[in-house]
Amino acid sequence: MNLTMLSTPTPLETNPDGVVLVGKTRVTLDTVVAVFNQGATAEEIVFRYPSLKLADVYATIAFYLNHQQEVEEYLQQRRQKGQAVREINQAKFDPQGLRDRLLARKASRSAC
Incomplete structure (x- = not known):
């Protein structure tokens, strides 16, 4: 069995006001990062914000962990x-x- 590795784009989109949203929701990157940094798991975040998809939350957390400095700079600007x-x-x-x-x-x- 061969496993084909595909690159999946991050579920983050910037709205016209410059706010980064997660998936096709109105939940901001700021919110997901803040709740994650408070110790919530991806499952708990989806429970709190049911419009989010679990895969999108995991992808957002992975993006944050891989680009922490850039995300922190964005959050500071916000x-x-x-x-x-x-x-x-x-x-x-x-x-x-x-x-x-x-x-x-x-x-x-x-x-x-």
Whole structure:
């Protein structure tokens, strides 16, 4: 019996926003790597995210382990972009001011 070795492409796709998704799902590479690094097995990851295929999770973990430095750089860039967006949103929409306005509105409604 001869076993033919075929190269299977990784199940990772980058969406138009530059976010890497696993398989044909909306589950991000960030999510799979984070849960894996918390000690979850591929089976546990599929249980938590049932839209994922087990083979895709194994392939994603293998890709991460084989390209750890590049994936970590990508994840760091995503964290930096996320922090920048949070800062912009907080500057535009002061969360403390919003909370005070909502509490004042609630108090005025309960007084009626």
